[in-house]
Amino acid sequence: MNEPSADPGRGDFSNPDRAAIIGLVVTAAGGVLGAPFRTNDPPGYVSVAAMAVIVFGLIVTGIGIARKPRSIPGLLLGAGASALAWLGCHVAWDSYHLLTGVMTAVALVASLVLLMPRTGRRLFVSGLVAFHFCGVMASITSPAPQSWISLWSWTTLFRPHLVFCYTNNAYQFYSPEPGPANLLWFCIEGHDGRKAWFKIPRKPETRLDPLGVEYFRRLSITESANQNYSLAAVPQQALDRRYQAVQQIPMHPEIPTQSQYRLPQDNVRRWIASYVRHVGQMYGGAEKVKSIRLYRVMHQPLDVGMFRAGEDPFAKWTYLPYFLGEYDVDGNLNDPYDPTLFWLVPIVRKTPSLAGIARQKGAPVEVDNYLARHAGSDPFEEDTDARSK
Amino acid sequence: MHAASDDVGLIRRMWAGWSWFWFTPADPTPLCFMRIVVGLLTLYVHVAYTFDLEAFFGPKGWCDQTESNLTRRELPHLRVRWDWTEENYYFRMPLDKRQRNLVRDLMFNILKSPEPDRVLMFMHSLGLAGNERDELLRYLRDMPTDKAERDASLQALLDEKLPEEEKSLLPKFFLRQTTLESRQSFAAEAKRFQDLLPAGKDDRRILVQLLLDTSPIDWQAFQDFVRNLQGMSPAERDEFMAYFMTWAIPKSVTHTVGMSQFSPWFHVTDLRILWLLHGLHILAIIAFLVGWQTRVSNVLTWFVGLAYIHRAQPYLFGQDTMMNLAHFYLMFSPCGARWSVDRWLERKRAQERGEQAPPVRPSISAGFVIRVFQVQYCFMYMSAGLSKLKGPSWWNGTALFGCLNNPEFSPMHMSLYRDFVRWMCEHRIAFELFNTGVVVFTLLLEIAFPFVVWTRLRPVVVACAILLHMGIAILMGLNIFSMYMFALLLAWFPPATINNVFGWDDACVEQS
Numbered sequence: 066m067n068e069p070s071a072d073p074g075r076g077d078f079s080n081p082d083r084a085a086i087i088g089l090v091v092t093a094a095g096g097v098l099g100a101p102f103r104t105n106d107p108p109g110y111v112s113v114a115a116m117a118v119i120v121f122g123l124i125v126t127g128i129g130i131a132r133k134p135r136s137i138p139g140l141l142l143g144a145g146a147s148a149l150a151w152l153g154c155h156v157a158w159d160s161y162h163l164l165t166g167v168m169t170a171v172a173l174v175a176s177l178v179l180l181m182p183r184t185g186r187r188l189f190v191s192g193l194v195a196f197h198f199c200g201v202m203a204s205i206t207s208p209a210p211q212s213w214i215s216l217w218s219w220t221t222l223f224r225p226h227l228v229f230c231y232t233n234n235a236y237q238f239y240s241p242e243p244g245p246a247n248l249l250w251f252c253i254e255g256h257d258g259r260k261a262w263f264k265i266p267r268k269p270e271t272r273l274d275p276l277g278v279e280y281f282r283r284l285s286i287t288e289s290a291n292q293n294y295s296l297a298a299v300p301q302q303a304l305d306r307r308y309q310a311v312q313q314i315p316m317h318p319e320i321p322t323q324s325q326y327r328l329p330q331d332n333v334r335r336w337i338a339s340y341v342r343h344v345g346q347m348y349g350g351a352e353k354v355k356s357i358r359l360y361r362v363m364h365q366p367l368d369v370g371m372f373r374a375g376e377d378p379f380a381k382w383t384y385l386p387y388f389l390g391e392y393d394v395d396g397n398l399n400d401p402y403d404p405t406l407f408w409l410v411p412i413v414r415k416t417p418s419l420a421g422i423a424r425q426k427g428a429p430v431e432v433d434n435y436l437a438r439h440a441g442s443d444p445f446e447e448d449t450d451a452r453s454k
Numbered sequence: 455m456h457a458a459s460d461d462v463g464l465i466r467r468m469w470a471g472w473s474w475f476w477f478t479p480a481d482p483t484p485l486c487f488m489r490i491v492v493g494l495l496t497l498y499v500h501v502a503y504t505f506d507l508e509a510f511f512g513p514k515g516w517c518d519q520t521e522s523n524l525t526r527r528e529l530p531h532l533r534v535r536w537d538w539t540e541e542n543y544y545f546r547m548p549l550d551k552r553q554r555n556l557v558r559d560l561m562f563n564i565l566k567s568p569e570p571d572r573v574l575m576f577m578h579s580l581g582l583a584g585n586e587r588d589e590l591l592r593y594l595r596d597m598p599t600d601k602a603e604r605d606a607s608l609q610a611l612l613d614e615k616l617p618e619e620e621k622s623l624l625p626k627f628f629l630r631q632t633t634l635e636s637r638q639s640f641a642a643e644a645k646r647f648q649d650l651l652p653a654g655k656d657d658r659r660i661l662v663q664l665l666l667d668t669s670p671i672d673w674q675a676f677q678d679f680v681r682n683l684q685g686m687s688p689a690e691r692d693e694f695m696a697y698f699m700t701w702a703i704p705k706s707v708t709h710t711v712g713m714s715q716f717s718p719w720f721h722v723t724d725l726r727i728l729w730l731l732h733g734l735h736i737l738a739i740i741a742f743l744v745g746w747q748t749r750v751s752n753v754l755t756w757f758v759g760l761a762y763i764h765r766a767q768p769y770l771f772g773q774d775t776m777m778n779l780a781h782f783y784l785m786f787s788p789c790g791a792r793w794s795v796d797r798w799l800e801r802k803r804a805q806e807r808g809e810q811a812p813p814v815r816p817s818i819s820a821g822f823v824i825r826v827f828q829v830q831y832c833f834m835y836m837s838a839g840l841s842k843l844k845g846p847s848w849w850n851g852t853a854l855f856g857c858l859n860n861p862e863f864s865p866m867h868m869s870l871y872r873d874f875v876r877w878m879c880e881h882r883i884a885f886e887l888f889n890t891g892v893v894v895f896t897l898l899l900e901i902a903f904p905f906v907v908w909t910r911l912r913p914v915v916v917a918c919a920i921l922l923h924m925g926i927a928i929l930m931g932l933n934i935f936s937m938y939m940f941a942l943l944l945a946w947f948p949p950a951t952i953n954n955v956f957g958w959d960d961a962c963v964e965q966s
Contacts, residue, residue: 074818108721127753128747131747131749131750158718158720158721159527160526160717163714163716187476190822194476198829198830201833202833213534217534220532220533221534221709224531224714225714226714228714229715231763231764231778232778232782235837235841236775236833236837236841237838237841239857240842241842241844241846241848242846242856246860246861246862246863266862268862273505274498274501274502274505276498276502276933276934277931278773281931281932282506282769282770284771285770285771286768286769300667302667331549331702336521336768339517339521340516342518343514364860364862366859366861367859368859369855369879369885372875372876375876378872379861379867397551397552401552401553401660
């Protein structure tokens, strides 16, 4: 029989809950089951079964700890179960080594903390709080322009903790400015020469759930393709190449040249290749798909004057497509020297201001659609647009 | 003596203040209510994933498993130096994979050639030749790929009596060689270099174009890079190049690589297991929502949420951040103390024993977690508010219009909304008052919140925050994000307010 502690928050050496012991045994059984198959070969059904047993064992251990949270032997059993889970994980599930490692460390540290007197425990928890919120501060201040201290502390000190816990957001919503949204338009060419367009996201089709979560996830995919290098000027070689194609695809007359070239960052290009592979698979893979042209389409919002003139916010000319390249189904860029690569392919309105013709308010605007020429297919035509199928 | 005791007194008072702030027991009611709201939202978010499960988390999803695992294991984090020395300039690999392979092949061909130093010397001399380098590279690019043909054409160049019209087609660099010996020597060097270029015409065109685009500094860096590789053992070189080819930077300039992430979606390739796990994840969230084994199901729900988040970086937006914060902090709290299956079971068991269930009491962990939520909220608002000050549209009052007129966020497809925006644009006073008013309201609220919320004005600023997030939900369609923000705001609510509405008979015995 344990005497009641003078310090009610302090840990004790009372017997652990039975569930913690059972959990440890189950976890160990899972580890033993999976151990012979812990090779570099892909995990088979036995490894999956072993993993399931391990997870079940860990949950039971957790229930035991939750019943008697101040039992130091209980916490030590938890640490033991996590360590056994670490040992029992198949080599291929390496990310779970991280998780079980963290669980082991947390259980061990918690059992040590429970040994401390109240002030010691409070000091320790205060230290953790200070560390966590300093990390949050480093996250907030780490986007450029940042101080050396933010950059150093984020890279060196806080990153593992904040990335693991996903508390690494800078919370800089709509700053410095709310910007236009981006879409991704894929033009898929089959071996039979037919072309189809696949666009994400699009309202209302991709509003799959009533509150639009999946729509915004798709919008995030497209935004992830919009991280570009900030260049002081368009590289001369890119400009020279663009001029080679200017007869077929002219520059946009209303946008400065500098803004018509967007070089995606290296990590973005890796994701772009992955997106292309995914769409290629959707359309039947290498057997059916010859190539995929990808455009990041900035949907330019109307300004006040345009609204007053009765323009349509979904008019063709409000879409600014930047060509991200033509790919094979494996996501390899076909021609890195395509003259229009990473350039804006204009959809230009035949504006009243340019044509000198007064247009009735709200009347449809005619456009020169160079995207249709560039892709060899009109993205706004019903019979090529995947929306109608 | 007095000074020392004053210092001790000050430290004691500071510690007492700190302890009061963080470790005062509090009624867990707001956290229990938060559990239900957050649980419902999280359940919705994860059920919504069902529409896209394979497309998002399958091995061939939008972000495929191979690429995601590569990023998780190898993503470089550049070293931040403690001194003023800058990192040595290193050759920048091209961004395209095919170009990278061609550059690597050229490097390896140089190293494998019988006299790599002579090739590098030749490249060095070309680097000093300015535009003539490009002329020679184009000449080498257009030479026949067949070696016999190539040698014959080079041999013809050594003829001293070459007609003037043919001479005019030759690179100037070649014509500068005045003696036969120097021409012979130059032709041999050029031949040696040309042998290292790809045999395929298309590949050769791409590689030479890449070399033509190379700035003088990169041209030199390329040679230094090859010399560096020359000094490595084959095993070291392979390891070095494996990383360099993927990430275009040497591992030596990184502080560390990889991300501390975990998820079953990094590993599961069998779609049946994918669906099975998704189902189990949803069960864990339901257990948390109803408060069954709350301590364990809370940890499980946090792990579940992270599993989707870690695997799906490009699909994330603000709501995932808020969802994660809620689960992370609730994990340390007694959020199952009320309105939960755990509590119901506790009362039932007590009844069976003929006893009264122990009442819900204020706890230090509840007080601590409420404080953590409050401080986190202040950080978020402060950052959101201050960072907006960098943007001109937040100064000229048009930032709101930048959101209102965004057709992909706002309900612009609804004619009623479109007519409202159009009407506003037609009436300048209304436009300016509405837009500037909301911008000022947003900035004032976000920047002032961390200071004012600790005063008697707390109810006012909390009400304003609810108003702000309602606006975001309605005008920008970010419904779930806004609802999570409402849920986090519960940390500022007095338990009595929640009890008045949802109290029933199980309220905490002592209000903190």
